[in-house]
Amino acid sequence: MAESIGRWSDPFELSNVAVHATLLPNGKVLYWGRRENPKSTDLATLDEHFTKAFVWDPATKTSIPTANEPLGIDGRPVNLFCAGHSLLPDGTILITGGHVKDGWGVNQACVYNPATNTFTPKVPHNKGRWYPSVLTLPDGRALVISGSYDQSFTVNNIPEIWPSDTGSANPTAWVEVTDPLNQQGPVFPLYPRMHVAPNGRIIVVGPLADSFWLDLKDPVTGIDIQTPVSGGAVVGRWSSAGTSRKAMFRDYCPSVMYDTGKIMYIGGGLTVESDPGPTNEVEFLDLNVDTPKWTGSAVTNMKVPRRQFNATVLPDGSVLVTGGTKGPGFNDLSQPVHLSELWDPTTGRWTEMASESVNRCYHGTALLLPDGKVLSAGGGEYGGAGPDQCFTNAQLFEPPYLHKGGSRPTITAAPSEIAYGKDFSVTLGSSDTISKISWVRLGSVTHCRNMNQSLMFLTGFRQTGTNLTVPAPANTNLSPPGHYMLFALDPNGVPSVARIIRIFSSVPPRLEGTPAIPSPCEPPAAEIPLCCSSDKPATAPDVTPPPPSLQPTLTSHTQSITNSHNCPPMVVGLTPSCPYGLGPCFAGAYDALCKIPDIEIVCPVPNQAESVAYVYTKDAQLLPRIGVWKEEFSKVVNKSYEMLGIEVVLEGVVEFGLGTIGLSIEKYGGSVLVDLKPFGKERQIRWDWEKGVLKEVKKEEENAARRLREEVDEKGVARNVKVTGTLESGVDGNVLYVREFEVLSGDDGA
Incomplete structure (x- = not known):
């Protein structure tokens, strides 16, 4: 049966509820939850102002704590629950925003370095961000959008860009993305779903029904759009993408770039009063055409409606959905979905897979691992979940391609770094024949949203015996700089264990004409310091006072x-x-x-x-x-x-x-x-x-x-x-x- 529906491992323990999870360049997984003790019945612990993070090793299935706890630039501990995060070109993880209380985000930014297992504080945001999205850009910088802040729980409408020189001893500041033609800018929901299009533009595809373009660069010069008034700050141009999803507003569901420039938006939201659960509808957007339009049909819909679930792109281009609830309301724990489903890109249809044994609803996570398995973890820590529904365990899903019989192809040697547009060599096992090579960006997931996930197939490769000559991606829009899993697939679609490879660009980390300028630091609230804890005395932040924001809040x-x-x-x-x-x-x-x-x-x-x-x-x-x-x-x-x-x-x-x-x-x-x-x-x-x-x-x-x-x-x-x-x-x-x-x-x- 496993060759047709896959197989789940038995649950194994982690050190906390994996609400946030990121695959690291070393193949391990960084994760953290909401609070130190998720089984506590003391509701005050839901607003702890520190983070206990861990690194899980798939080889040993054991976790170790990070070498330090994340701090704000003022030296105070911060809670990274409900932050946004994505991998940067150097393999570090940018983590922005976090938790003061539900709906109220802290204005912190920090970087986690897998090589040292440490967090380093960076210059904070213009305002707090709770539920922000982070996207690594084709030039190596990172774009942050949305997130709410302060006692009014107002959404932060001013996007910011983090420069690519994260390793600098003197950290540079955020740069605001202002739009002089649209002073308010779009009002996006929390954790907006955004992707890099093949033309380098940013597209936001949900949860709103309408999709929006954000242009950051001049299409001719490739330099950030600017105006003299902005003093060198980035000026973005927001515009309608001219297309809307038929299923309208859908939240707490994933969007996935399952192939170059191709996006699918899956399930989520709530339906009409006569059927008040989430939807099973799946819609598709092809960004490779001149006028992208959302499409979909009953044939491509999931078997089961679901919300609060995850979607993971696999090495063969199929997409696995796991967890969620099919019941009405925000997070109906009485109707969890244990059944997994697998979407086939060749037929457009979904097939029922094996069922997971644990409820993975709100705050569940899923990540593709280098061995081709999928880590499914988390669930609980609010949304009606009591201590017995806060899961500190995980399971591994083995897709059907791992049970087709025979031996898997192997990669015995591959470079650790490659340059754009250059051929590189991969050594295979002695009897391997390869039909496809996929290139999957390392995942960074929370709240149904994998902010770093994408897949493309590397074409034009040549096999001579055990040697593969592979053309590296030539376009940073298709593969932003950073770390990817390289999978070699045989004619049966069975993938090798991946090699994690970093692709880098010879382009300077910051293009000429886009100087870094300090961004406003949110004044601390009287009762809550900058990084939200009184456990440790604060030191004065070493931040240059910035000019006033050009974009109104x-x-x-x-x-x-x-x-x-x-x-x-x-x-x-x-x-x-x-x-x-x-x-x-x-x-x-x-x-x-x-x-x-x-x-x-x-x-x-x-x-x-x-x-x-x-x-x-x-x-x-x-x-x-x-x-x-x-x-x-x-x-x-x-x-x-x-x-x-x-x-x-x-x-x-x-x-x-x-x-x-x-x-x-x-x-x-x-x-x-x-x-x-x-x-x-x-x-x-x-x-x-x-x-x-x-x-x-x-x-x-x-x-x-x-x-x-x-x-x-x-x-x-x-x-x-x-x-x-x-x-x-x-x-x-x-x-x-x-x-x-x-x-x-x-x-x-x-």
Whole structure:
């Protein structure tokens, strides 16, 4: 059976929950979790401000701790939980952001060196980053996008680039990516899925339905786009890629570059109300064509819907999915998926594989190893997982190609380093015949997102006896500098054990005209120091004070929006499926609100405490079409968010009927009558995200409609009243449930 469905090893123990895992150039795996003791029932340990990291050796299946714990540049320990990470050209791992508390990221950066097993602090970010994505660029630098920060859990909308000279004794600083044509920039979800296209552009493919290009370099000169105003800083150009995934907003799922310039986006998200689980849909994007478009069909969909899972590209170009849940909600542990599936690039179909014995849902990880097996580990550490669902063990999956019988091809000799565009020699076993050679970048995975994974086939190789002459990749866009696993595959698709090879470029690490400039350091919060611990005295950071940021933060952009309007915004109540509240998880809802035809502008920072967003309509005199808003909104977000209702502020003249009270609103010389009714919990649109319930309604809010009538009775018929409340539309017209009011004038002139 193993030759058709593969085989799982028995579980074996690690030293912690492997929430973050990176394959190192020495073939070992660096990993860390959320806290020192994942079995603790003390919830305070969820916000520890230090990291215990380990290195696992596949040869011995044992772990050792790193030689030191990661520190910030101020000397304080940091928690690298929910950080972003990717391998740099020299084989070190850049780790950015981390954990203060859920939704609040620290502005640290550090580099792990496998040769010394140590962490070294680097210059911190402009703002904190919790759930950022990191991508190694074709020129060896690293791009960091997204992540949330501070007490408001605001998403960091200003991307940054880390220079490639990480080994310098005098570390250079981050460079902000500003866009003078789009001052706000796109509002991306946490851990955005991004890849390098064959043309060198960066593409962000999810979780939003729409895809976006980021251009960093001039296509003619190859030098970073700049303006004199920026003082030499990178200026990025954001633009729409002109294509959207049919499955719309999908989060907590992987995107994979399974071949040169070819991406697949797999499952995730939540579906319609009648089927409120994740999807099994798989969509494809070919970046090798002039106008890439997302495609997909029922034939290429997975067998099982799943969320909170991982996808691993294998040496033969197939893609393995492992773990996840098929249940509704953020992380339904009652419906874990143990069944693995394997996608065949020649047929486009999925085949059911052997089942894993452990739940690998939220915070599970999976990595391809040099021996062709897949390490599956982690799971737990929040998302409804108690101590018994926090897994400090791992399993190894042996794909079917390891059980086809006969001997595997072998690589007996290969260079440790090669240059772009140069042939290199590989020595094979005495009887090996090779049909394909694959080149797989070392993986660096967390939260369903492998930030370093890609595969390409090296073509044009020549075999003479036991010698292979292989042309190295000539294009840094296809293979950014760094370390790769070189697999030799026989005619049956059986891969050799890989040799890890570093490819380097003769191009200077930083192109002329892109000087490194210091980037702003986030001032420490009064109660939380820069790197979030009081366990160790801080030393003053040795950081040159930078110039002010050229790109406005989402907070400042929101303030400018409200300052430019002379009327209050409409308030939209939203509940996200994400347990971290609307602040860090707002991007999907923001995108959906922007697509509602009646809405002119959406403030990019919501109210985290009350789970509401603020919008301005194209015509402030028109009442929102509530049914249309909810329908258009749900088309984009599926069930990842729910629109609870809309609160408006209306001014008009109070009118009385038989036992009724209404508000006559002047519009275009006529008037619209809105019934006024008492406000109650059933009309509440504000959500307490910490408690997971609607906000309690105050007595004065329940009595507002009655007090309005009493106020008007005392002063006479009011000519002008401002009323705030939840608006609903019914068969008999619009109804406003009065939460508060202000009498502006009455017949006595008051």
